[in-house]
Amino acid sequence: MLSLKKYRRFLTKNExxxxxxxxxxxxxxxxxxxxxxxxxxxxxxGVGVPELIKRFKKESEVDNxxxxxxxxxxxxxxxxxxxxxxxIVVRKRAKWAGEWxxxxxxxxxxxxxxxxxxxxxxxxxxxxxxxxxxxxxxxIKIHPMFLSLTSWGTPDVRVIVYNKVPVMAMLRVPTAKxxxxxxxxxxxxxxxxxxxxxxxTFGIEGKGEEINKIYxxxxxxxxxxxxxxxxxxxxILETAVKCQLAVPELVFLGVDIVLxxxxxxxxxxxxxxxxxxxxICNKAGLKARMSKVEDVEVRSVNHSVTLAKxxxxxxxxxxxxxxxxxxxxxxxxxxxxxxxxSKKNFRExxxxxxxxxxxxxxxxxxxxxxxxxxxxxxxxYRHYRSSLGKHRDRPVIGLTFWLKGRKxxxxxNVADRHKLRTKFLLGRKxxxxxxxxxxxxxxxxxxxxx
Amino acid sequence: MVCLIWPIEARADxxxxxxxxxxxxxxxxxxxxxxxxxxxxxxxxxxxxxxxxRLGSVxxxxxxxxWNGINTGRKMVRMAISRGATxxxxxxxxxxPLVATIISFLxxxxxxxGYGIFMPTMIAVAFLATGVFGGxxxxxxxxxxxxxxxxxxxxxxxxFLTSRTINLLFISLATFGLxxxxxxxxxxxxxxxxxxxxxxxxxxxxEFVRTQLLKSKDEAKKLMMGTLVLASLGAILMxxxxxxxxxxxxxxxxxxxxxxxxxxxxxxKGIRLAEINRFKKAIRS
Numbered sequence: 001m002l003s004l005k006k007y008r009r010f011l012t013k014n015e016x017x018x019x020x021x022x023x024x025x026x027x028x029x030x031x032x033x034x035x036x037x038x039x040x041x042x043x044x045x046g047v048g049v050p051e052l053i054k055r056f057k058k059e060s061e062v063d064n065x066x067x068x069x070x071x072x073x074x075x076x077x078x079x080x081x082x083x084x085x086x087x088i089v090v091r092k093r094a095k096w097a098g099e100w101x102x103x104x105x106x107x108x109x110x111x112x113x114x115x116x117x118x119x120x121x122x123x124x125x126x127x128x129x130x131x132x133x134x135x136x137x138x139x140i141k142i143h144p145m146f147l148s149l150t151s152w153g154t155p156d157v158r159v160i161v162y163n164k165v166p167v168m169a170m171l172r173v174p175t176a177k178x179x180x181x182x183x184x185x186x187x188x189x190x191x192x193x194x195x196x197x198x199x200x201t202f203g204i205e206g207k208g209e210e211i212n213k214i215y216x217x218x219x220x221x222x223x224x225x226x227x228x229x230x231x232x233x234x235x236i237l238e239t240a241v242k243c244q245l246a247v248p249e250l251v252f253l254g255v256d257i258v259l260x261x262x263x264x265x266x267x268x269x270x271x272x273x274x275x276x277x278x279x280i281c282n283k284a285g286l287k288a289r290m291s292k293v294e295d296v297e298v299r300s301v302n303h304s305v306t307l308a309k310x311x312x313x314x315x316x317x318x319x320x321x322x323x324x325x326x327x328x329x330x331x332x333x334x335x336x337x338x339x340x341x342s343k344k345n346f347r348e349x350x351x352x353x354x355x356x357x358x359x360x361x362x363x364x365x366x367x368x369x370x371x372x373x374x375x376x377x378x379x380x381y382r383h384y385r386s387s388l389g390k391h392r393d394r395p396v397i398g399l400t401f402w403l404k405g406r407k408x409x410x411x412x413n414v415a416d417r418h419k420l421r422t423k424f425l426l427g428r429k430x431x432x433x434x435x436x437x438x439x440x441x442x443x444x445x446x447x448x449x450x
Numbered sequence: 451m452v453c454l455i456w457p458i459e460a461r462a463d464x465x466x467x468x469x470x471x472x473x474x475x476x477x478x479x480x481x482x483x484x485x486x487x488x489x490x491x492x493x494x495x496x497x498x499x500x501x502x503x504r505l506g507s508v509x510x511x512x513x514x515x516x517w518n519g520i521n522t523g524r525k526m527v528r529m530a531i532s533r534g535a536t537x538x539x540x541x542x543x544x545x546x547p548l549v550a551t552i553i554s555f556l557x558x559x560x561x562x563x564g565y566g567i568f569m570p571t572m573i574a575v576a577f578l579a580t581g582v583f584g585g586x587x588x589x590x591x592x593x594x595x596x597x598x599x600x601x602x603x604x605x606x607x608x609x610f611l612t613s614r615t616i617n618l619l620f621i622s623l624a625t626f627g628l629x630x631x632x633x634x635x636x637x638x639x640x641x642x643x644x645x646x647x648x649x650x651x652x653x654x655x656x657e658f659v660r661t662q663l664l665k666s667k668d669e670a671k672k673l674m675m676g677t678l679v680l681a682s683l684g685a686i687l688m689x690x691x692x693x694x695x696x697x698x699x700x701x702x703x704x705x706x707x708x709x710x711x712x713x714x715x716x717x718x719k720g721i722r723l724a725e726i727n728r729f730k731k732a733i734r735s
Contacts, residue, residue, distance in 0.1 A: 004721065004726075006733055007721055007725075007726060007729055010721070010725075010729045010732065012719075012720070012721045012722065012725050013561075013722060013725065014558060014718060014719050014720060014721070014722060015719045015720075018717075018719050019719065082664045082665075083664060083665055083666075085663065085664060115607065118609070119609075119610055122609070122610055122611070124610045124663075125663075125664070178666075183666075185665055185666050185668075185669055186665070186666035186668075186669075187666060187668065204731075206668070207668075207728075208728050208731060210731055279729065279732050280728070280729065280731055280732040282732075283731075283732050283733070283734050284732070285732075
């Protein structure tokens, strides 16, 4: 019998269309549909966008424009293009005036450009087949790390933001099959990204074919799809959150970000109906993640990125497991809790392992003493019902600690443990990859420590 | 088979029948006759005598009685017939939403998708007129011409609409050619080719080219195959005589069923069967 329980964490098409897309208002969708308006709104909010050189509304404007003066490094695209179609990227001036080299080295003339603009104006590349406008904008100088993964077009990072929190991200790499478009539907490669570190995890090609290797054009050999570090990761997440703050009409938002080697993250466009394949290359469910941040009230961009980091960060024990056998831990373990940015700034605390508890928890007094209850550490408040029937809201904080030398980034409950001997309780959520030994605790040692 | 490919005019058919009758034994004749009759009907033509007569007589066999609310549809059908409406058209009007219901059910619950809802329904009607096999043949021809045209026209760098017009010209010529060839081979009667199936298929071919441009080749292929499968299913279902008769006799039930199923499917938020396969890869072992 097929069990559907495992599939509940995924966002399915029906559910996306019926529930989450309904939260995106018509105004938001119209805005996302126009690259020109998006660009204006985002630039106003302080988000990096490619610089606009000119917008053409009529063919006469295209004819009157002095194309010859353009040195190169420009892009021509439709305002409401679909799936990256109709975009011409011009690299540099060719030998004669009025001729330029494209990215693949072929030559384009003014006549070609004008004809292309006419096609855009006639609405050939948008979904409704009606008239469109042409955008002439500055070309983004792609970050070398992205460039090494493809020789066709521009790889970008798609971040899905829900309720102002980044919930999932992937690196989209164009292929020969996708015709240089960073669109999974057209056959591009998608690599899942760990939100905490910006390191890639799994990969797919097209809408679902799993891949393990990706070709590195710089080193001229295949490399694993996992373990690729995306530069400017924190900035990328911040940019994505800022986009949603600038366009609050879109509650479920997909942001496409390209890295410029000088200017950092640049937003190409925002999407009102993001694809669902991102779940496959991350091997994670969007619905489960979105329900976690459903009721969270985001206080700032910083808070939002912290939430994403601690709630959705990957546990990298699989890699460690290959090298050594599973680590065995005792029922009582000493862990090191990270307090500040510096590597030396940590405290040691005795923790009790409790596989009956899901989340780990830390004593309120201790946490307060160590400054862990500061505003920027608290992810959200959670309503708890204790076994005595008392109701109270407890904070959940983001915490990084080392257990047997393994770094764990997680969300931890703050509880009143002042009457208990151990000020920290290790829940099973943070014990992945460890084996708990059930041997008797040495009573003598226990007394001694006391 | 021959009759499946193209609707054949009743007169020609009777001629064939009598020819068979001369040579074959009596029982075989009856069997043949039944078989031929099964396929020669074309309910997409309002004036098609055979289907109309059959459906009309079916209606006569049903007692409607006095109006009691839930037989409103039945009463209306009788009224329309008495005012000169043809039973064919009424059956088709009732069948269309039913076929659309099946298409939307397959889309939302199974994940079998075509180009929206109208395209598969329209092609289903086209297939009803041409026969499924004939329709597929005609569509294959139109698609082939479209793609060849695109290959050549791409080189000429014409304006978008002009290149589509030239494409249309060649589709027209090809359809004309097919008509002539099949008529010489005594496959069809040229006078019977209706323009509407051809138009619908041109629309489908256009949609295919457009999706290819806007989305991707794979997506376009998938949707086109989906459309053809859905349309074939719809056409086969609409062609079942028993089904036609049931629908004609119970218009009220049809309306009720269409509404109920669509309200249910319209609120379905669960996983589509095709998605299970897709998300299987996303489950960590």
